[in-house]
Amino acid sequence: MRVGCPKEIKNHEYRVGLTPGSVREYVAHGHEVLVETGAGAGIGADDNAYRAAGAHIAKTAEEVFTRSDMIVKVKEPQPHEWVQLRDSQILYTYLHLAPDPDQTKGLMASGVTAVAYETVTDERGGLPLLAPMSEVAGRLAIQAGATALQKAHGGRGVLLGGVPGVLPGKVAVIGGGVVGLHAARMAAGLGADVSIIDRSIPRLRQLDDIFGGRVHTRYSTVEALEEECFSADLIIGAVLIPGAAAPKLVSREMLSGMKKGAVLVDVAIDQGGCFETSHATTHADPTYEVDGIIHYCVANMPGAVPVTSAHALNNATLHYGLALANRGLKALADEPHLRNGLNIHRGRITNRAVAEALGYEVTEAKSALAA
């Protein structure tokens, strides 16, 4: 199969669908890889690095779209990308179709077979192609929070690790899933005093085992949230109720009980945020203040570290990408977890949540593939 990787064109997107390391794997499996010139510039991989990995370099995105059997990307295709897709092609990328009727229509009209990273599943019921970005965001949340806590950035002026003779900063992590685990790990690594609050007791047990008593775990009640938030220097919002908007667990009223200059990092902002006072910000202007509390609410946190994020994403996407390249549509027919990633096939929507959100009829993926 000829696998194509265009340069990402969404604003401030520096990741790339295929790293040179991934290209080598596709080539080793007998595939031809076509990469648009400059596609890896954002992660420091120039055309020569791709050539050395065995790729051919295309001068334009058009050449990649015209000549490839499968397109591997990071972000959803933009309008002048989706018009270049066609019915014999596979598109493998993040799509997030439910809130995006125009893209959905465009992909349906193209006839492309669209596999969305965010709905591919694994045998443990997880979302393996979303998890690496949650790992990045969780770890980054502590770096961002620690910076915002510095006096010059509006924060309380607390060093999370403390120093001998001075207590460390206190970090409350609300939601102990993938983001929460990685935030807690970074905070504990810096020497902070860390609590994780979650509503799942089995998950709290697991976290207690993982940290061997190094972090406190608390069941999520209003009382526990108030106690933890009122004593914290840094609060990380990391809850998720799959398919729903994030619950508002910290109200504006609660801000008055917090320490002045405390920092809230709302990682769940991409689902609307779990603090009442959160609104999405950008890397260019990441923080704002409400009632003396600093808020950091960047919706695409992994974009700050494209080198790490692109490699983490490629590690996760490679296995399924190779299955698609090796066996084409047959891979989707044979592998139920990969098939869960199929959102659109030859004009039909095969993902129930997307169909329901946008008022389309859903076609079961297996029968759409068989048709």
Ligand SMILES: NC(=O)c1ccc[n+]([C@@H]2O[C@H](COP(=O)([O-])OP(=O)(O)OC[C@H]3O[C@@H](n4cnc5c(N)ncnc54)[C@H](O)[C@@H]3O)[C@@H](O)[C@H]2O)c1
């Ligand atoms: N801003 C970004 O750049 C970025 C990047 C990656 C992920 N995210 C977002 O971060 C959030 C967390 O993602 P994740 O991968 O860790 O999800 P996850 O499903 O692994 O974890 C969510 C956790 O929240 C807990 N939870 C749900 N309701 C709760 C409540 N009322 N009180 C306490 N805990 C509760 C769940 O039990 C679960 O353990 C999601 O909204 C995700 O979209 C944002």
